[in-house]
Amino acid sequence: MAKYIFVTGGVTSSLGKGIIAASLAKLLQARGFKVTIQKFDPYINVDPGTLNPYEHGECYVTEDGAETDLDLGHYERYLNIYTSQLNNVTTGRIYQTVINKERAGEFLGKTVQVVPHITDEIKSRMLKLGQDNAYDIVITEIGGTVGDIESLPFIEAVRQLQWELPDEDLVVVHLTLIPYLRAAKELKTKPTQHSVKMMSETGVHPDIIVCRTEEPLNNDIKRKIALFCNVKQDAVIEAMDASTIYEVPLLMLREKLDVICLRKLGVTIFPEPELEKWKLFLDKLKYPKSKVTIGLIGKYIELQDAYKSILESFIHAGAMNETKVQIVNVHSEFITPENVADKLSGLDGLLVAPGFGHRGIEGKITAVQYARENGLPFFGICLGMQMAVIEFARNVLGLKDAHSTEMKEDTPHPVINMMEEQKQVTMKGGTMRLGAYPCVIREGSMAHRIYETTEISERHRHRYEFNNAYLEQFEAAGMMATGRNPETGLVEIMEIPSHPYFIGVQYHPELKSTVENPAPLFVKFVLAVKRYNEQKGQLIGSVLATSTKGTA
Ligand code: GLN
Numbered sequence: 358m359a360k361y362i363f364v365t366g367g368v369t370s371s372l373g374k375g376i377i378a379a380s381l382a383k384l385l386q387a388r389g390f391k392v393t394i395q396k397f398d399p400y401i402n403v404d405p406g407t408l409n410p411y412e413h414g415e416c417y418v419t420e421d422g423a424e425t426d427l428d429l430g431h432y433e434r435y436l437n438i439y440t441s442q443l444n445n446v447t448t449g450r451i452y453q454t455v456i457n458k459e460r461a462g463e464f465l466g467k468t469v470q471v472v473p474h475i476t477d478e479i480k481s482r483m484l485k486l487g488q489d490n491a492y493d494i495v496i497t498e499i500g501g502t503v504g505d506i507e508s509l510p511f512i513e514a515v516r517q518l519q520w521e522l523p524d525e526d527l528v529v530v531h532l533t534l535i536p537y538l539r540a541a542k543e544l545k546t547k548p549t550q551h552s553v554k555m556m557s558e559t560g561v562h563p564d565i566i567v568c569r570t571e572e573p574l575n576n577d578i579k580r581k582i583a584l585f586c587n588v589k590q591d592a593v594i595e596a597m598d599a600s601t602i603y604e605v606p607l608l609m610l611r612e613k614l615d616v617i618c619l620r621k622l623g624v625t626i627f628p629e630p631e632l633e634k635w636k637l638f639l640d641k642l643k644y645p646k647s648k649v650t651i652g653l654i655g656k657y658i659e660l661q662d663a664y665k666s667i668l669e670s671f672i673h674a675g676a677m678n679e680t681k682v683q684i685v686n687v688h689s690e691f692i693t694p695e696n697v698a699d700k701l702s703g704l705d706g707l708l709v710a711p712g713f714g715h716r717g718i719e720g721k722i723t724a725v726q727y728a729r730e731n732g733l734p735f736f737g738i739c740l741g742m743q744m745a746v747i748e749f750a751r752n753v754l755g756l757k758d759a760h761s762t763e764m765k766e767d768t769p770h771p772v773i774n775m776m777e778e779q780k781q782v783t784m785k786g787g788t789m790r791l792g793a794y795p796c797v798i799r800e801g802s803m804a805h806r807i808y809e810t811t812e813i814s815e816r817h818r819h820r821y822e823f824n825n826a827y828l829e830q831f832e833a834a835g836m837m838a839t840g841r842n843p844e845t846g847l848v849e850i851m852e853i854p855s856h857p858y859f860i861g862v863q864y865h866p867e868l869k870s871t872v873e874n875p876a877p878l879f880v881k882f883v884l885a886v887k888r889y890n891e892q893k894g895q896l897i898g899s900v901l902a903t904s905t906k907g908t909a
Contacts, residue, residue: 359487360622361527362496363515365563367503367552368534372569373605375428377532377596378498379435380606384615386436387606387630390493393486394432395444396425397479398500399507403449407786414662418818418868419444422792427665428498430868434669435606437873446482448507454478471510479514480521494622503531503556516560525623530614531556531563532596535570535578544572546582553586562587564621567594567614592617603639603672603872606632638676638872645681649886652701654724654741655710656717658686664710667738670870674879680887692720697727705893706734706858706886709741711818711865715764722748734858734885736878739819742851742861743773746823749836749853754827763821774824776847782820790817794842796849796864802839803860804850807881813840815849815864822863823848858885 364378375396382392402408405416406424417430425445432440455478459469487495499515501508519527533549553563566588568574574582574595583590594612599605609615610630619627651671657663668684675682685704692700701707707728709721721741725748728735737745743761750759750772758765761773782788798804798811805811825846828838840850840862853859862878870876 358526359492359495360525360624361483361487361518361522362494362530362618362622363527364496364498364530364532365503365512365515365556365561366499366501366532367556368548370502372532372534373596373602374498374500374532375431376602376605377530377567377609378428378496379431380609381530381614381618382432382494382496383435383606383635384610384630385494385618387632387635388615388619388627389631390627391491392436392494392496393438393440393444393492394429394436394496394498395440395446395483395486396428396432396498396500397483397511398426398445398447399505399511400447400500401449401452402447403453403786404445404447406789410657410663411660414660415665416818417666418791418816418865420793420816422787424787424791424818426500427662430666430669431602433869434673434871437871443482443486446479448510451475451478451482451510472513475510476514476517479511480518483514483518503552503559509559512556512559512561519561525621528565528618528621529561529563530565530567530618532567532569535568535574535582537570537572544570544574544578546578546585549582550585557587564588565592565594565614565617567596569596569598571598573597601639601642601672603635603642606635607639634873638673641676641679642672644679645675646679647887647890648681648683649705649883649890650683650685650703651706651708651883651886652685652687652704652724653708653710654687654689654692654721656689656712657710658688666865666867666870667708667710670867670876670879671883673870673872673875674883677875677880678883678887680883682883682886687724689717689720689724692723694723697723700724701727701733704733705890706736706882708882709735709737709744709861711739711741713740713763718744718764722751726752729853729856729859732857732889734882734889735856735860736858736882737861738867739863739865742863743821743823745859745861746772746831746836746851749831749834750827753834753836754830761821770827772824772827773821775820776822779820789820792816794849794864795844796840797843798850799837799839802837802850803852803854803858804839807860807877809877815862815866816868817864819863823851857889858882 366374386392404424415427417425417427420439421441423442429440499511535544579593582593671682721744725745750756756770759770759772760768762771793814795814838848849863851861866876866878
């Protein structure tokens with residue numbers, strides 16, 4: 358049987374519970390334990406797949422096609438493991454299961470209630486990943502903030518487990534905020550006291566309190582928190598703001614968060630953590646040798662969480678290239694043929710982001726045209742690849758008004774079309790083409806040079822695809838389908854070999870980029886962007902040299 362760590366949050370949301378949970382998991386993994394993390398979200402949506410990115414940030418997709426909370430992305434990026442359908446559970450999913458059981462007559466005439474039926478379902482899912490010996494430790498992050506009405510059944514389930522499992526099989530870590538009042542030059546512990554008190558009233562008392570803070574916690578503050586919140590003083594952990602989320606595991610190591618958890622779990626003998634690769638990555642990240650600027654063309658740019666995995670992939674790829682990747686967000690809605698040169702000036706590369714719906718589409722197409730015509734390194738992901746196809750159709754093949762049927766159903770040239778299997782689908786939730794599919798890469802192509810193999814598997818989340826009826830026309834004009842699904846022939850990769858670096862992919866490579874295994878498409882894109890930047894520098898250098906000569 359595995360041991361269980363629960364991570365709850367107090368005082369306010371957005372304290373970085375996912376990062377603390379992932380950092381703790383990383384440390385335990387580095388000490389040789391088999392660890393996984395799951396997230397329990399209190400909302401009623403069955404999964405976040407139908408949520409607008411403005412509501413909840415990016416929807417992360419697992420290998421097995423679960424549409425999940427973006428924290429699962431952090432878990433995979435930190436631990437270099439795959440998560441699955443089992444790792445993200447919402448209140449909606451719990452109720453759906455219980456109601457289906459009730460309809461099937463499984464409760465034998467009983468009144469179905471939050472306690473015990475809903476809490477039983479929550480508990481069984483909380484324990485599930487720990488039951489087949491695959492993991493030594495299962496960490497469960499509970500979404501929301503203690504005190505929210507929605508999260509009460511989850512906390513109640515933890516209370517029951519505290520009572521049902523042996524004492525040394527379960528530990529509760531509570532993350533809170535210690536605000537710093539600048540005027541008084543003081544750290545304040547009262548919100549934490551209240552939050553722990555509120556949690557204790559529900560019957561769950563934290564074993565460890567992790568304190569998010571801008572200023573270091575001195576011993577007096579730690580003692581005060583320990584005294585009022587009834588935990589040991591060394592179980593009060595300081596979590597200072599860090600310059601990068603990838604530094605947090607090392608901060609938590611210094612504070613002994615992992616050791617204190619293990620001690621509570623009755624584990625006394627464990628090796629030193631093996632974190633060499635992690636530290637090397639962090640060094641490269643913190644001390645880059647060069648800098649590039651990449652434009653992210655999207656329509657949800659006001660909310661950084663909407664493109665979380667893409668931004669993190671650039672961090673991994675940047676470190677790999679010892680280059681700082683500065684991302685400039687460009688709102689696709691405001692790009693026009695008149696201002697495109699101005700809007701994209703100073704960029705060393707362009708990434709056109711995934712997305713849905715009509716808004717900002719023409720701006721994306723204009724940006725792609727600029728990159729194609731000006732030799733600017735281009736990388737299109739999902740909708741970004743589809744826009745590259747439309748741009749090529751309109752401006753190279755001369756197929757006026759070519760479009761995707763997602764945006765214009767009656768387009769005369771549907772170069773992007775709804776997938777056959779999608780045409781019958783009426784329900785919105787969980788019905789896209791989701792999860793990992795194989796792709797075979799053409800020998801000698803740029804994609805081949807990027808991946809250094811011809812067989813890959815990448816994750817998907819889309820309903821539309823390249824229309825193969827146009828394939829010959831595209832290839833004859835120089836845009837090549839260099840990656841295809843081996844069974845269906847569905848186009849997965851499009852590239853323009855005559856361009857210095859132009860590639861679009863139907864899948865989402867950002868979902869598989871981890872600290873230890875950065876996604877090849879991001880690594881090579883950053884490399885291309887770096888070369889472009891250097892050449893631009895040389896070009897400017899030579900222009901300056903001639904002009905200096907001219908004036909001399
Ligand atoms: N809206 C497009 C489709 O469904 C692209 C989806 C995406 O970018 N993830 O095919």
